[in-house]
Amino acid sequence: MNAHVKKQTLYAVCCLFIAMLCVQSSGALAKILFQDFAVPVVSAMRLLIGSLLLAFIFRVWTIRWRHVRWTVILLYGLSIAGMNLLFYSALQRIPLGIAVAIEFLGPLLVALSHARKRLDLLWVIFVIFGLALLLPLTPSTQVLDPIGMLFALGAGACWALYIVVGQRPTGLSGNHTVTVGMFIGMLCLLPALFLSPHISSAFQPHYFFMFTMLAVLASALPFTLEMFALRNLSTLTFGTLMSLEPAAATLSGLIFLNEQLTWVQATALFFIILASIGCTLSSNITNEKIKCNTP
Template sequence: MQNSQHNHYASAVVLLIIAIFSIQLGSSFAKVLFQSHHVLVVAVMRLGFGAIILACFSKLWQVKFHHIVWKNMLIYGASLAAMNALFYLALARLPLGIVVAIEFLGPLSVALYYAKQKTDFIWVGLAVIGIVLLIPFKQTQHSFDWLGALYALGAGAGWAFYILSAKRNTGISNQHTVAIGMMLGACLILPFASLTGTINSIFNIHALGYFLVVAILSGALPFSLDIIVLKRLPPLVFGTMTSLEPAIAAMIGFIFLHETLLFTQWIALCTIISASIGCTYSVQRSKKQQISEIKQL
């Protein structure tokens, strides 16, 4: 029984890491699209295409829509819309690693809220130190855009609601929840994208391939994995484990977008990764102790 729980937990961690790599790689493709398409148009296509892909694979037409808990579904869709649109608005102004670092304050707040042990606060505090080191207040090759930072903070709030809303019961399967949630998110962003006057750019045949890649890597795949992981991992572990995102985002930004970082920012990445590993190990050890105490009783 204990080995089964351990394997259940370990598989969730692996799925989460795959989701993190996928979404950050997709973000690097999205930033390339910003050169020829408005940010909000890319956000709509990311969610819209992702929803269509998932709808086909999950056979969405078989869903009994009267079983859907629409209140929870709308909250989930709205959190996806806010998280995606504000993230891309921030990404258009700041390097990928820095945007994700600021955005991470959202899941970090969730982790802190659920923290119970003293060691939990140590790991969360270490993640905070890493994030502070990652933000270039004075020395950087990039001018620090404070509006971009505000967008990133808004995306972080959306991310926090996303973590909490994904754990709510929607009355249907995980894949169907993600597909409908992404459709709702795309519909919520669409009016704002239409106001840019560039919505017709989605019909550019040369960009469809990029849109498809972004939809899979940054939408359909990671959101499907996330909703599985969120059913298996405690909010504290999920919130702190996602501290890997700024580190992975910075490395992908360096490799694919040629976004260079300062020496202190690379130290920050190591600090953030240490916090993520430490939190995961601490919570897992605590779970084993609890199981051992129950058996002794």
């Protein structure tokens, strides 16, 4: 590997880690906004501003609308709306790192469904063991909000649907698919914004800036950084590094929200992360199945 390739690879790895930190920092920012706004309002504002940013970045006006397969796009948009709403609902009740780890099971199970090696049974065992550690099976276990865990599981299910539907032809480029899908997701949540008694507060300069930062950190900036990383990293390397997402979420929760996990919860996260890394390394799945960031 020559010096130029090494430098590009290093830049790509750095971009990927920055993208992960951006996404998880946005989760911390969302939890701060929950103090003043309902979850559906925060979700709607994120998708509203995020979809407008992506529409500008990817020049949505160049889309050939007659080629769009609307059934697929609508399902894609619904999965984005559900993923955002349920994940933010989970964040309101359980720590950021735990919410991301549970939601992470969605794409992990999609990846495992394509696995055919005997070794992959080990990753399933790791996932089950990790989940078992999060359940209050003993009196000494710190109890997590069960509704919050269900919300996180629902977000993971929507994430799995997002991956499966996203692999179908939409009549659009990948960038335009994400942009239009996010816009449809925003339309699904927009009534919650307009019906909120705090709608005027959401557009006040201070809060609007916070919502804009949320959209940038959660969508526009990490998406751009990931695109650069994908061009300079192998699929296997990209997927393996993205498996560290729950760890990045835990770090973000600790730094910005002072969320400290018990050793049992930390061990659970470790086994879920290990299962994701192992699945990626053993099955060598495609970009679409391993890409872990969400719009």
